[in-house]
Amino acid sequence: MSEAAAAPKPRAGRTAHGRRKVRSALAVAALDLFAEQGFEQTTVDQIADAAGVGRRTFFRYFRAKEDVVFPGHDERLAEVVERLEAADPTASPLRVVGETAGMVLEMYLDEPEVSLRRFELTRQVSALRDKEIASIDRYQRVFARFLRRCFSDQPDGELHAAVAAAAVVAAHNHVLRQWLRSGGQFDARAALQEAIGQLDQVLSPQWPSGGAVAGDDSVVVAAVRTSASPGVVLKQLRHSLGELED
Amino acid sequence: MSEAAAAPKPRAGRTAHGRRKVRSALAVAALDLFAEQGFEQTTVDQIADAAGVGRRTFFRYFRAKEDVVFPGHDERLAEVVERLEAADPTASPLRVVGETAGMVLEMYLDEPEVSLRRFELTRQVSALRDKEIASIDRYQRVFARFLRRCFSDQPDGELHAAVAAAAVVAAHNHVLRQWLRSGGQFDARAALQEAIGQLDQVLSPQWPSGGAVAGDDSVVVAAVRTSASPGVVLKQLRHSLGELED
DNA sequence: ATCGTAACGGCACTGAGTGCCACCGACAAT
DNA sequence: ATTGTCGGTGGCACTCAGTGCCGTTACGAT
Numbered sequence: 385m386s387e388a389a390a391a392p393k394p395r396a397g398r399t400a401h402g403r404r405k406v407r408s409a410l411a412v413a414a415l416d417l418f419a420e421q422g423f424e425q426t427t428v429d430q431i432a433d434a435a436g437v438g439r440r441t442f443f444r445y446f447r448a449k450e451d452v453v454f455p456g457h458d459e460r461l462a463e464v465v466e467r468l469e470a471a472d473p474t475a476s477p478l479r480v481v482g483e484t485a486g487m488v489l490e491m492y493l494d495e496p497e498v499s500l501r502r503f504e505l506t507r508q509v510s511a512l513r514d515k516e517i518a519s520i521d522r523y524q525r526v527f528a529r530f531l532r533r534c535f536s537d538q539p540d541g542e543l544h545a546a547v548a549a550a551a552v553v554a555a556h557n558h559v560l561r562q563w564l565r566s567g568g569q570f571d572a573r574a575a576l577q578e579a580i581g582q583l584d585q586v587l588s589p590q591w592p593s594g595g596a597v598a599g600d601d602s603v604v605v606a607a608v609r610t611s612a613s614p615g616v617v618l619k620q621l622r623h624s625l626g627e628l629e630d
Numbered sequence: 631m632s633e634a635a636a637a638p639k640p641r642a643g644r645t646a647h648g649r650r651k652v653r654s655a656l657a658v659a660a661l662d663l664f665a666e667q668g669f670e671q672t673t674v675d676q677i678a679d680a681a682g683v684g685r686r687t688f689f690r691y692f693r694a695k696e697d698v699v700f701p702g703h704d705e706r707l708a709e710v711v712e713r714l715e716a717a718d719p720t721a722s723p724l725r726v727v728g729e730t731a732g733m734v735l736e737m738y739l740d741e742p743e744v745s746l747r748r749f750e751l752t753r754q755v756s757a758l759r760d761k762e763i764a765s766i767d768r769y770q771r772v773f774a775r776f777l778r779r780c781f782s783d784q785p786d787g788e789l790h791a792a793v794a795a796a797a798v799v800a801a802h803n804h805v806l807r808q809w810l811r812s813g814g815q816f817d818a819r820a821a822l823q824e825a826i827g828q829l830d831q832v833l834s835p836q837w838p839s840g841g842a843v844a845g846d847d848s849v850v851v852a853a854v855r856t857s858a859s860p861g862v863v864l865k866q867l868r869h870s871l872g873e874l875e876d
Numbered sequence: 877a878t879c880g881t882a883a884c885g886g887c888a889c890t891g892a893g894t895g896c897c898a899c900c901g902a903c904a905a906t
Numbered sequence: 907a908t909t910g911t912c913g914g915t916g917g918c919a920c921t922c923a924g925t926g927c928c929g930t931t932a933c934g935a936t
Contacts, residue, residue, distance in 0.1 A: 513764075514760060514761070514763075514764035515760070517760075517763055517764050517767045518759075518760035518763050518764070521763045540825075540828075542804065543801060543804050543805075543825055546800045546801070546803065546804040547797045547800045547801055547804075547825075547829070549800070550796040550797055550799065550800030551793045551796055551797050551800075553796065554792045554793045554795070554796030554797075555789060555792070555793055557792065558788065558789050558792040558793075559789075579786075579789055579793075582786075583793065586832055586833070587832070
């Protein structure tokens with residue numbers, strides 16, 4: 385069959401556009417073959433043949449066979465770092481991180497079909513899953529570093545930064561998984577927004593950071609309507625405030 | 631008794647004790663060589679030779695070269711699953727998970743010298759770091775699954791389970807890193823205990839879980855001492871009562 | 877039209893991981 | 907003690923991922 389593709393014989397990688405074509409051709413060929421016959425069963429030779437390039441060229445575009453499945457993480461990570469460095473210092477750090485996570489989420493949402501195929505693959509092939517987890521952890525590290533700087537003046541600031549970063553990433557992963565499982569129907573943006581809002585409430589103002597003065601002797605009285613019995617609510621409340629003695 | 635040495639010539643792997651010896655010899659030889667000349671620069675042949683066994687035998691004890699650095703995760707994960715399944719259903723789920731994380735922490739604390747060497751290796755070799763991250767993620771998944779069951783009756787229970795699991799793991803990793811950086815001097819147990827306590831306060835009692843009878847019009851007024859700001863407490867409380875429209 | 881450059885293809889090599897099989901030490905049965 | 911079975915072992919051979927090297931050649935620049 386004659387190849388209508390980009391790089392049948394001639395050099396294609398001289399121009400930036402040509403390089404993108406080759407890269408894309410390799411990625412498409414790889415995903416097709418992976419879906420057809422599995423990841424381990426597919427050799428790099430087959431991918432290169434299917435894309436119409438030499439085996440050696442494959443490794444010029446992707447460092448490893450697994451990398452062909454994740455074509456965007458490195459660039460996104462650079463963007464994330466950039467964005468965090470340029471973030472508004474007066475905004476809530478957790479909001480900033482949450483919005484940055486939203487940017488990462490957008491990367492998946494931008495190409496639903498690719499994301500869904502990748503999801504299917506990562507569910508089946510543990511090597512790919514591990515690779516993706518490692519990538520996600522890099523985001524988390526960057527988030528934690530940013531938050532560590534923001535919280536550096538607070539007691540247990542490092543612990544908080546680590547926990548908050550993990551929480552944001554977990555929320556991101558959770559809405560992403562829901563979106564993937566729904567086949568792209570779920571409104572992931574709104575869900576992440578909502579989740580980040582909750583996390584911001586719970587994790588941000590933990591220690592006197594903003595206004596929230598309050599000495600240790602302040603007494604707070606809360607009144608709400610509820611269907612639970614007063615005893616249960618009081619017990620809950622007492623527990624939630626750290627099991628203070630009486 | 632047979633020979634005192636590990637496995638110079640004769641068959642050693644027949645008895646369970648012998649197998650442990652061989653496994654240990656391989657691990658020790660591997661760590662020595664890794665420290666001496668680096669991970670990538672060390673071949674499996676060298677490890678096998680140093681341990682006095684054939685190359686093929688190495689792969690009978692460890693599925694891959696990287697696995698020789700992590701000799702315990704699989705078993706620990708099984709223990710973790712077991713422990714969570716047998717956990718007291720009335721206890722705070724987050725406490726249970728926290729204590730289970732403490733069990734994992736104990737695994738590192740049990741053999742400080744091994745943990746420290748491993749730490750040094752994982753800092754330098756990205757392949758090992760990725761592997762460890764993947765292992766840790768498996769714990770996190772198990773934690774999340776457990777918490778998901780506990781929170782299944784609550785709104786956003788799945789999200790909460792994911793976030794709480796991530797938070798506990800982040801706290802565990804944080805105190806572990808402190809301990810490792812301190813060279814084993816830091817009191818990691820106490821730090822984890824403390825961190826889990828804080829997380830339990832913040833993340834656990836979000837929703838009423840107990841009996842909760844009572845009519846729908848009862849008004850409960852609770853008064854407690856707290857270091858958190860009244861706004862936070864009220865917001866928490868309102869949310870914990872299910873976002874009643876008022 | 878010519879030159880220089882850089883991507884390409886291909887060859888060869890190392891090393892991880894696997895299948896296969898002959899070997900032999902341990903142990904049980906006779 | 908001899909025999910037979912069992913299973914861990916060692917080694918050979920193989921596939922395949924990833925890398926270094928180099929001659930080739932298309933493409934852009936002058």
